[in-house]
Amino acid sequence: MSMRTLPLLFLNLGGEMLYILDQRLRAQNIPGDKARKVMNDIISTMFNQKFMDELFKPQELYSKKALRTVYDRLAHASIMRLNQASMDKLYDLMTMAFKYQVLLCPRPKDVLLVTLNHLDAIKGLIQDSPTILHQVDKTFRQLTDIYGGLSAGEFQLIRQTLLIFFQDLHIRVSIFLKDKVQNSSGRFVLPVSGPVPWGTEVPGLIRTFNNKGKEVKRTEFKHGGSYVAAPKEGSLELYGDRVLKLGTNMYSVNRPVETHMSAASKNLASQTQESIVPNPLAKEELNLLARLIGGMEIQKPSGPEPGFRLNLFTTDEEEEQAALTRPEELSYKVINIQATQDQQTNQELVRIMGEFEITDQSRQSSSKGDDWLAMMDEL
Amino acid sequence: MVAADSERPNASGVSELLESRLSSAFRAPGIDRLSPRMFRRERSIPLRGSAAALCNNLSVLQLPARNLTHFGVVHGPSAQLLSAAPEGVPLAQRQLHAKEGAGVSPPLITQIHWCVLPFRVLLVLTSHRGIQMYESDGSVMVYWHALDAGDASLVQAAFARGIAASGHYVCVGTWSGQVLVFDIPTKGPNIVLSEELARHQTPISDIATEPAQGQDCVADTVTADDSGLLCVWRSGPKFKLLTQIPGFGVPCSSVQLWQGTIAAGYGNGQVRLYEASTGTVHVQIDAHARAICALDLAPEVGKLLSAAEDTFVHIWKLSRSPEDGYIEVEHCHGECVPDTQLCGARFCDPSGSSFAVTGYDVAEILRFSSI
Structure with a gap:
């Protein structure tokens, strides 16, 4: 589909990730200077010029699993660590939030405003x-x-590409359920009222013209929805009014981050298809991925700054439980490369993995738990 | 998978049954149009995979002689064919895939469509790699045409989209705006690329045809593109461009042709009706609140079906004014398919008394028939 989809996908998912991390850093009472360092480190890694140049080159989308590794790396660009269950939850929240925004975009072009x-x-x-x-x-x-x-x-092609990327993903998110924009089956509610998209007329009018193009008759019909005219078009200026609210930060102290891991997706045939069939293209994808991630410059930790672990769940017990009960079909463990055995097949990726290890050593003293090598094996 | 939606027919089954009994008890000629619900939801047909967010993502082949209907829906890298009896029970299923090629991910299918030619029926599948033509049941692939993306593929994804049969030709649109015309033999695989029509500058979105009435210079093919431009053609050994209808910056996602009338559905929710011979617009309908994803025509009665991303389906009756012969339209029916971003819609019989729709992310074909 469109070769121009990846930057939009990456930036929006990244934005959602930052909203969630910001909220969790507050909820977990992480000291201000540490929280500031984490946010600044991740944002500067995300918007690294070399990485952005690589991202904006026309290219195909990555698989969900491959893209997930990019965010794994990004989330760990600072002194903060997330274990597998928290990272899974973070990625679920990000993807469902952006899926919602793409689905509800009034016009395909509005994905740019988002x-x-x-x-x-x-x-x-x-x-x-x-x-x-x-x-x-x-x-x-x-x-x-x-x-x-x-x-x-x-833009229509870009939006279709994004929707195909998010197809069959029906994870229930509590903030959406509470707001009644998602129903219990994990599907989003599509409103049939409110403003029509910019450039669209409120439906209900039939106009008839004669051979000379003169309007000769107007009749009305009942559409069934109750729409109003579009107020104005959102601005693409640096400090412009976007008009559209989709894509703004929906989390706050009063609206904490929660997910229900859904077992609602019973139609597994289509969902598991991707993971059962061994993908012969995985290796080529990894090459591209290595090039992309290679552009992401992870700052080497300077000095003995102590790290910390962020939990996307309320308690550690909940986090452990989530890791054990995560439905198999939602597992991201698909592209299976043995980091230790396959070194020659992809030197670039190995080099990047090497960078991961440096980060790993620096925090051994400060944090328990998650095992980087294990995580890399899941790439 | 639509857990929430599938509960609905069960819950309202009794009232629907009552409604249908009442309406049949009091039915009188001409009353149908006045009744608040002309159509009733029938049993859905389950799909193996959900429908992808593509325009015109439902193809229907009616086989009245065998009392069967074939359905085709694109899932993404695969497409599903199934045949169903009138009650909606799926009888046979088949999965088709786009031919593999170089690339990061398996190629996506853009459309499937049955082409009914005078002497045979072909199933045509378009993808990001090329064009695949099968015997009507999808069992044997009789022809493969690879797309030559050239240098363009570095910045733009190549794909084919827009399929229609005119006479013994099958027309298929491409991302570059070219329309490929294939000459189809009575039988066998000797399909020949006979002509390339190059009047569009943006990707072809849809193609419509209707059987020519034998007169020369009568429009029988319409090609539409992403800029909204329509080209009107007379098919033949050499296709003749009759007229062009300029776009207005909005994609024309679906187009139909019926008795010299072009019906075009646009990304801004409008349906426009044009005189095919002159390209003059005669009717402009503010039909939907979101982009139109599919149009279909019931040729026996001149009914037009429009479906859009606003979750609504509308049925319109087209006619010619008895005084001046201008095209006229009347709204017949509107139906909301809750929380479903529609992506395909087709009538299931030539008289327009039943139709089926598909929705993005929904793993079933939803069917409706008149009460």
Whole structure:
């Protein structure tokens, strides 16, 4: 489908990740300076210029599993650690949130406004760093330069590509269930009221014209929905009014991050298809992935700064339980490379893994639990 | 998978039954249109995989002689064919895949469509790799045409999309805007690429045809693209461009042709009806609140079906004004399929008394028939 989909997918999922991390850092009462370091480190890694240049090259989308490894790496770009269960939950929340936003986008083009909402909010999460703010603004310009000129047809293709990426993913998210925008089966509620998209008329009118193009008759019909006209078009300017609310931060202290792991997805035939069939293309995908991740410069820890572990669940027990009870079909363990055995097949990836290990050593003293090598084996 | 939706027919089954008994008891000629519900939800047909978010993502082949209906739906890298008896019981199923090629992921299918030619029926599948033509049951692939993306594939994804049969030709659209015309022999695999039509600048979205009435210079093929441009053709050994209808920056996702009338559905929810011979717009309907995903026509009665991402399906009756011969339209029926972003819709019989729809992420074909 569209070769221009990956930057939008990456930036929006990344934005959702930052919203969730920000909320969890507060909920877990992580000291201000540490929380600030984590957010700034992750944001500056995410918007690294070399990485962005690689991302914006026209290319196909990665599989869900491969993309997940990119976020694993990103989430661990600072002194914070997440174990497998928390990382799974983080990724579930990110993907369902962006799926919702893509599905409810009034026009396909509005997926760009959703992205700008994320970038606007990310700038608000940066603390005391004009350099990182500048990085985000640069990506903003890259984004509007490329996407501002695309046609409605190209955006339709991008949106279809995103929807196909999220197809068959029906994880229930409590914040959506509470807001009644998701039903108990994991499907999103599609409203039949509110403003129509910019450029669309409120349905209900039939106009008839004669041979000369003169309007000769107007009749009305009952559409069935209750829509109002679109207020105005969202702005693509740096400090513009996006009008659209999709993509803004929906979490706050009063609206904590929670997920229900859904067993509602009973139709497994289609979902498991991807994981049962061994993918002969996995290796090629890994090459591309290595090139992409290679652009992500992880800062080497400077000095003996103590790390900490972030939990996406309320308690450690809940987290352990989630790891044990996660439905098999939601497992991301698919592309299976033995990091230790397959070194020659992909030197670039091994080099990157090497960087992971350095990070790993630096925090051995500070944190228990998660095993980096095990995680890399799940790549 | 639509757990929430599938509960609905059970819960309201009794009232629907009552409704149908009442309406049949009081039915009188001409009353149908006045009744609040002209259509009733029938049993859904389960699919192995959910429908992908593509326009025109449902193809129906009616086989009245065998009392069977074939359905085809694209899931993503695969497409599902199934035949069903009138009660909606699936009898036979088949899974088709796009031919593999280089690339990171398996190629996605963009459309499947049955092409009814005067002497044979072919099933045509389009993907990001090329065009696959099968015998009508999908059992044997008789022809394969690989897309030559060239340098363009580095920045733009190549794909074929838009399938229709006109006479003994099958027309297939491509991402570059070209329409490939294949000459189909009475039988066998000797299919020949006979012509390439290059009047579109943006990807082809849909193609519509209708059997020509024998007169020369009568439009029998319409090609539509992502910019909304329509080209009107007379098919033949050399296709003749009759007229062009300019777009307005909005993709034309679906197009139909009926007795010289073009019905076009657009990304802004509008349906427009044009005179095919002149390209003049005669009717403009603000039909839907979101992009239209599919149009279909019931040729015997001139009924038009429109389905959109706003979860609504509408049925319209097309006619010609007795005074001046202009195209007219009347709204007949509207139906909401709750929480379903529709992606395909087809009538299931030539008189338009039943139709079926598919929705993004929904693993069933939803069927409706008139009460």
